[in-house]
Amino acid sequence: MIATIEGNKVELIRVLGDRLWTLSSEYISLGELPGNRTLDLLHYASATLLGCTHLASWDKKHFNEKVEKRVNRANASTGLTALKVSNPLTIGRYLGIE
Numbered sequence: 001m002i003a004t005i006e007g008n009k010v011e012l013i014r015v016l017g018d019r020l021w022t023l024s025s026e027y028i029s030l031g032e033l034p035g036n037r038t039l040d041l042l043h044y045a046s047a048t049l050l051g052c053t054h055l056a057s058w059d060k061k062h063f064n065e066k067v068e069k070r071v072n073r074a075n076a077s078t079g080l081t082a083l084k085v086s087n088p089l090t091i092g093r094y095l096g097i098e
Helices: 002-007 018-029 038-049 065-077 088-094
Strands: 054-056 084-086
Touching: 018 038, 018 065, 038 054, 038 065, 054 088, 065 084, 084 088
Parallel strands: 054 084
Antiparallel strands: none
16 A cells, blocks of 8 residues: 555645544444444545545445444434445446546
């Protein structure tokens, strides 16, 4: 991951700070997602905190309707917006991008 970040000159900045870790922890404490999926939790939390409405991934095991419902249940309980989670092609259709 580090090689990819450095190779593509991606600049990482601390925009969300502790809110990101707090929301990830909230997902775990509400029992919505297991704590052993930290990277997945960070994806969901960062998308939520950045105001995204859709989250696309080819990883159907960790980014699917079942997990979407769990994340959105946690988001609703904390007053945050819901995410639509699916593969990039489906998200493209939802957004009218073909």
